[in-house]
Amino acid sequence: MAVKLVICSSSDISAKKAEEMGMRFLPIPVSFGSEQYLDGVDLFPDEFFEKLIETDVFPVTSQISPYVFEECFREIISQGDTPLAITISSKLSGTYENACVAASEVKGKAFVVDSLNACLGEAILVYHAYNLVASGLSAEDIVDRLNSDKKKIRLIALLDTLEYLKKGGRISSAVAFAGELLSIKPVISVIDGEVKAIGKARGSKRGNNLLTELVDKSGGIDFEMPFSLAYSGGSDVLLKKYIEDSARLWVGHTENLPTLKIGATIGTHVGPGAVAVSFFLKDLV
Structure with a gap:
């Protein structure tokens, strides 16, 4: 049973990079008025900043829902692996709480770490987690290390x-x-x-x-x-x-x-x- 990392687009690690590293990528919803996008899926950094500069509409980012996390967790579990999600800081978004709700629905078979960070701060914790997974540590030990090292x-x-x-x-x-x-x-x-x-x-x-x-x-x-x-x-x-x-x-x-x-x-x-x-x-x- 392998540990499978689940990351959010708030880390600014691209979906392509996540796939190359064997991680699951979950996009954060972004809206410009009535226009809806998924960060890193149909809205990429260059396009985002073009819209940010050109439009008078201020964008709004949303949380990844418990349903999206749960669906992802169940798919990973069905493949015999253990999901471990790393999220944006719980003080900046409700995404961590939603991931915890999803983890409770799969009855302790998934793990969630609050990065207490965002963007590249979140990203380097993900890269650290990737190295810990490669070293063969259990999900429980990886969570302990991440919660200690993120400080x-x-x-x-x-x-x-x-x-x-x-x-x-x-x-x-x-x-x-x-x-x-x-x-x-x-x-x-x-x-x-x-x-x-x-x-x-x-x-x-x-x-x-x-x-x-x-x-x-x-x-x-x-x-x-x-x-x-x-x-x-x-x-x-x-x-x-x-x-x-x-x-x-x-x-x-x-x-x-x-x-x-x-x-x-x-x-x-x-x-x-x-x-x-x-x-x-x-x-x-």
Whole structure:
């Protein structure tokens, strides 16, 4: 009986990548007004950001329903395997709770882990889980390891604009206007499962420097564990500039830096031009 990972599109791991890794991919519903999509199935990052920029309708993401999880779990169980789902933070979405409802319906034959993260922070926990599955650990032991190790994950992101935080009601129009006028670049993080502002800088260069400084202050990157960078929008120019400005962080790893495209779940709020990094700490601080 093998452990089969079930992941959500909120991790920004593509459906194709999930299939290649032998994982089940469940998309989060996204709507632009009356137009309904499934994230990563019929709406991909480049198309999402085109619509986000071009339309006046602010997108809304929904939860994956208990029924979708239960159907997935039962199919995996019928094949003789054990489903283990990893979800977006329970403090950002009801998806974790829905997965738990589905797990209760299959009477303890499925496991669910709350990543307490999102986007690439969720993704690196999935990659860690994949490695644990490959090592032959039981589902119970993998869950224990994930719940312990997820405390070491840090996700830090530099936003290029305040516009979408304003549209999503996260900040006032006055704050957004003042920020854009002064070219303020906010830095956000996921802390205890919630998105919080942890800094700001004037201009992209200072923003990149602040992002690098915050990575250093957090305790340093454990390169023995999964890590990733990510960007939002149709161009990776700002990501490349950040990598150039933070080159000392990546010594010995620049040849094959793992990157993700930020999708709808987090992209709705950060907008295009965001740059993010997520990693496991060398030591828990």
